[in-house]
Amino acid sequence: MPKKRRRFKVKESAFTGLTVGETSWHDWRIELLLLAELAAREDGIDRAIRLFDSIEEHTGGRFDGSMSSWREISDAAPAGLVIVRSENPAFFFGLTNALLSLFNLTVALLDGTTPGCTPAEMARLGLLIDCANSGRSRLSTRMKAVHLLLSAKSRSANEESAEAEGDARAVFATDEPNVAGSVRARWLAMRAMSRGINLDYVAAFTEVCLEMPCGEIVYTPPKRRPWPMKGLTDIADRVRLSLRKLLEDPHPTIPIDQGDVIFGSLVRIGDLLDRVLAASADDDGLAAEIFLRSLTDSIIQLRWLLLRNDDANFTKFKEHSLAQERDALERVVDELEKTGMSKEEAWSLIRRDYAELAERLGKWPELLDVVYGPWSEQSTSSMAREIDPFLAGIFQRASDASHGSWRSIEKYHLSRCSNPLHPAHHVPPSGSRRSAGIVPCITALMQCTDLLLAVYGYIGLGGDAVTRMEKAKEDLHAWIGARQSSFGTFDWDNVEE
Numbered sequence: 439m440p441k442k443r444r445r446f447k448v449k450e451s452a453f454t455g456l457t458v459g460e461t462s463w464h465d466w467r468i469e470l471l472l473l474a475e476l477a478a479r480e481d482g483i484d485r486a487i488r489l490f491d492s493i494e495e496h497t498g499g500r501f502d503g504s505m506s507s508w509r510e511i512s513d514a515a516p517a518g519l520v521i522v523r524s525e526n527p528a529f530f531f532g533l534t535n536a537l538l539s540l541f542n543l544t545v546a547l548l549d550g551t552t553p554g555c556t557p558a559e560m561a562r563l564g565l566l567i568d569c570a571n572s573g574r575s576r577l578s579t580r581m582k583a584v585h586l587l588l589s590a591k592s593r594s595a596n597e598e599s600a601e602a603e604g605d606a607r608a609v610f611a612t613d614e615p616n617v618a619g620s621v622r623a624r625w626l627a628m629r630a631m632s633r634g635i636n637l638d639y640v641a642a643f644t645e646v647c648l649e650m651p652c653g654e655i656v657y658t659p660p661k662r663r664p665w666p667m668k669g670l671t672d673i674a675d676r677v678r679l680s681l682r683k684l685l686e687d688p689h690p691t692i693p694i695d696q697g698d699v700i701f702g703s704l705v706r707i708g709d710l711l712d713r714v715l716a717a718s719a720d721d722d723g724l725a726a727e728i729f730l731r732s733l734t735d736s737i738i739q740l741r742w743l744l745l746r747n748d749d750a751n752f753t754k755f756k757e758h759s760l761a762q763e764r765d766a767l768e769r770v771v772d773e774l775e776k777t778g779m780s781k782e783e784a785w786s787l788i789r790r791d792y793a794e795l796a797e798r799l800g801k802w803p804e805l806l807d808v809v810y811g812p813w814s815e816q817s818t819s820s821m822a823r824e825i826d827p828f829l830a831g832i833f834q835r836a837s838d839a840s841h842g843s844w845r846s847i848e849k850y851h852l853s854r855c856s857n858p859l860h861p862a863h864h865v866p867p868s869g870s871r872r873s874a875g876i877v878p879c880i881t882a883l884m885q886c887t888d889l890l891l892a893v894y895g896y897i898g899l900g901g902d903a904v905t906r907m908e909k910a911k912e913d914l915h916a917w918i919g920a921r922q923s924s925f926g927t928f929d930w931d932n933v934e935e
């Protein structure tokens with residue numbers, strides 16, 4: 439009793455990953471998969487011609503290389519294909535056998551038996567479809583050349599066949615890019631003028647493949663961790679020392695709100711710098727990028743305050759936060775009242791917090807305007823652009839890490855599926871830690887040297903401190919310059935310990 443053939447009709451869900459529309463090689467490579475075994479062989483052209491003639495002789499059909507064409511011939515004259523198989527064993531090898539058996543189209547041997555598909559043949563299907571993945575790969579170009587030849591032959595276009603055969607032989611004989619390019623262009627022109635893919639078959643193929651399990655392209659960490667890094671640890675120490683010296687002097691001459699904000703921010707920035715470097719030493723890229731984003735945020739706000747040089751901004755920076763705290767306390771009272779508590783009882787529960795807020799503020803919290811959202815009308819990214827476009831770039835890049843944008847999720851929380859029969863998609867990774875490389879360390883240090891110079895300028899500090907920081911900045915730029923390629927990546931993996 440013959441097995442029921444898998445129909446090419448599929449449900450909607452199978453269209454996952456299908457690019458229907460223009461001549462998409464991604465879909466066409468599926469339609470032309472039967473040509474892959476021929477294209478993989480050096481004598482593929484001779485074998486293709488022999489196959490065409492054999493099919494025509496024993497079935498009367500003209501095989502144009504596509505799965506749809508094969509399906510028609512197979513439906514019309516299955517017995518003829520048994521002889522074709524005996525005459526063309528190389529074509530029925532590996533991938534072909536796997537593909538035909540996926541759709542229960544396997545051709546019997548002369549003795550009447552139909553060999554099943556082996557795991558090795560399925561693996562070969564995966565391997566070859568992977569090789570044909572790119573429309574410019576050697577295998578895909580050869581598949582196009584064979585397709586052009588078989589199409590011309592199936593239309594009995596003799597002159598065209600001769601030309602297509604010449605082109606195909608040239609493609610098989612050389613890796614010359616011009617020869618390959620001209621065949622690809624011809625194929626594209628032919629496809630644009632004739633029918634499209636058999637959507638049902640391509641979708642069915644995709645669906646069958648989706649039933650196979652996913653694999654994982656496992657992440658390989660860099661050879662070494664980005665921190666500590668020869669030449670940079672010394673610069674980081676100089677930055678830390680300068681910060682410490684600056685914080686040792688309380689600078690009572692600076693107006694109160696300014697002093698609070700400047701020195702508080704500096705302590706925070708120093709702590710965050712340490713955390714970026716510590717996360718990099720663990721090669722924990724996710725943490726390094728998130729700490730970098732907070733560091734950048736604080737640096738932008740502080741530098742913008744220094745740049746604007748307006749005492750009212752410093753006051754607003756503090757009061758905005760405290761006003762929100764007051765708002766939060768008042769909301770608690772509202773909620774408590776909703777439970778049936780009296781206003782007095784509710785207030786008695788938060789009185790101590792309210793009094794503490796008044797003490798921190800130095801005035802009654804009622805005097806504050808509650809403004810929702812960020813403390814300044816100007817966005818942080820616009821502040822960054824005002825200070826230094828470089829800073830704006832870092833801010834934007836680091837922001838998506840803390841917001842969990844797609845870049846960050848793809849980089850830290852997913853692996854690519856390794857099954858070449860699946861459309862390109864991701865799977866949860868088996869390991870966790872992934873490197874962010876040297877970039878967070880470098881950008882954190884660059885920002886800190888620039889910030890320290892800005893603070894020195896603002897508080898009117900000159901002399902040795904400035905000279906030391908200018909030297910640290912110069913050394914940092916020299917280190918970067920020596921290891922940065924023209925397209926912006928760093929060769930830090932090879933820095934000797």
Ligand SMILES: [Zn+2]
Pocket residue numbers: 651652653855856857860863
């Ligand atoms: Zn998969």
